[in-house]
Amino acid sequence: MKSKKVLIVDDNELNRKLFENLVGQLYDFKSAHNGMEAIEMATATPFDLILMDIQMPRMDGITAMKKIRENEFGSCPILAVTAFADDGDRQNFIDQGFDDFIAKPIRPREFILTIQSHFKKQAAQENDNEKALPSAETLNLETISQLLKYNSREAIKKVYLDFITECAEAIASIEQASAEGISIELLDKIHTLKGNSGTLGATKIFNQSQVCELLGRQNKSLEFKDEIKVLKKHILEFQEFFNNETIFES
Amino acid sequence: MSSEKKILVGEDSSIIINLTKNVLAFENYQMKAARNGKQVLEMLANEDFDLILMDITMPIMDGVQCTLEIRNLADPVKSKLPIIAISGNAANYTPEDFRKFGFNDFIQKPLDYDVVLATVKKFLS
Numbered sequence: 001m002k003s004k005k006v007l008i009v010d011d012n013e014l015n016r017k018l019f020e021n022l023v024g025q026l027y028d029f030k031s032a033h034n035g036m037e038a039i040e041m042a043t044a045t046p047f048d049l050i051l052m053d054i055q056m057p058r059m060d061g062i063t064a065m066k067k068i069r070e071n072e073f074g075s076c077p078i079l080a081v082t083a084f085a086d087d088g089d090r091q092n093f094i095d096q097g098f099d100d101f102i103a104k105p106i107r108p109r110e111f112i113l114t115i116q117s118h119f120k121k122q123a124a125q126e127n128d129n130e131k132a133l134p135s136a137e138t139l140n141l142e143t144i145s146q147l148l149k150y151n152s153r154e155a156i157k158k159v160y161l162d163f164i165t166e167c168a169e170a171i172a173s174i175e176q177a178s179a180e181g182i183s184i185e186l187l188d189k190i191h192t193l194k195g196n197s198g199t200l201g202a203t204k205i206f207n208q209s210q211v212c213e214l215l216g217r218q219n220k221s222l223e224f225k226d227e228i229k230v231l232k233k234h235i236l237e238f239q240e241f242f243n244n245e246t247i248f249e250s
Numbered sequence: 251m252s253s254e255k256k257i258l259v260g261e262d263s264s265i266i267i268n269l270t271k272n273v274l275a276f277e278n279y280q281m282k283a284a285r286n287g288k289q290v291l292e293m294l295a296n297e298d299f300d301l302i303l304m305d306i307t308m309p310i311m312d313g314v315q316c317t318l319e320i321r322n323l324a325d326p327v328k329s330k331l332p333i334i335a336i337s338g339n340a341a342n343y344t345p346e347d348f349r350k351f352g353f354n355d356f357i358q359k360p361l362d363y364d365v366v367l368a369t370v371k372k373f374l375s
Contacts, residue, residue, distance in 0.1 A: 157270050195338045
């Protein structure tokens with residue numbers, strides 16, 4: 001299954017056929033003959049990328065792009081495809097609101113590479129969002145405010161620093177374990193980590209320690225090995241997150 | 251007066267010990283900590299407490315074994331102390347299981363300290 005959907009907008013049938021052939025090898029696509037049609041299609045369903053001719057009858061590509069940007073599916077990359085430009089006009093198109101531009105006549109390889117580069121950028125951004133977004137999962141600030149009811153900020157900070165130390169020890173044990181396999185000592189460490197991370201609101205570490213402990217106690221060493229790597233990743237992420245967290249600075 | 255109440259916590263994690271100490275101090279409870287079941291028994295032999303918070307999973311002697319030994323003590327007061335289980339695997343047990351083990355109540359990990367205080371108060375007020 002092709003996972004990406006591209007909208008091709010061009011009034012010239014020959015151009016459309018050429019673009020459809022190239023895009024169709026890798027992605028799903030739909031075609032629009034002019035700006036009005038493009039707006040109708042792009043507001044009805046979301047596309048992952050739009051290739052927009054500039055000079056078209058009824059409505060030009062710049063106006064169509066701006067209209068599409070205004071609606072809920074309008075944040076996808078929209079690329080200007082135009083004969084009236086060279087590299088020097090790139091900034092002009094970007095200033096207008098396009099993400100990029102491709103000059104006509106197109107060079108097939110470059111054409112595809114440009115589209116791919118935007119999908120890659122998208123994927124990287126989604127990745128970043130995932131990293132930045134679940135800060136609540138990395139460290140649940142609600143837990144901290146609950147702890148602050150009973151503890152001074154300083155006392156809590158000290159507890160979290162202890163937890164960081166414990167995390168570092170856990171990582172050392174995990175690294176040793178990947179050489180030696182599952183041991184009772186490691187499982188006990190993970191069990192402690194589970195209780196502490198849960199109580200301190202380090203939700204990702206908590207969930208993953210739970211998975212690891214269970215697999216370890218069941219002696220499923222192959223799965224354990226994989227999941228323990230994920231646990232290590234979450235621990236490192238927590239340490240980094242904590243180092244940048246300012247909640248304890250008064 | 252809660253200021254006179256003394257709580258013994260059997261818990262191998264120093265992080266939980268520190269947090270719990272602060273939380274209990276907030277309500278003027280005194281707290282001492284033992285790192286395993288054996289240490290709980292030793293401290294209980296030398297000192298009087300009003301309540302025990304007992305982690306289930308501890309090295310050397312776990313909380314279930316320790317509670318069993320406390321229930322078998324000759325001392326009529328110490329053998330009947332309220333003991334609250336703290337369990338990270340509470341899903342594996344029913345409340346009935348905890349009672350059979352000799353606990354008066356149980357608290358789940360991850361700890362919610364509102365729950366911890368409410369449960370402790372239930373037995374000490």
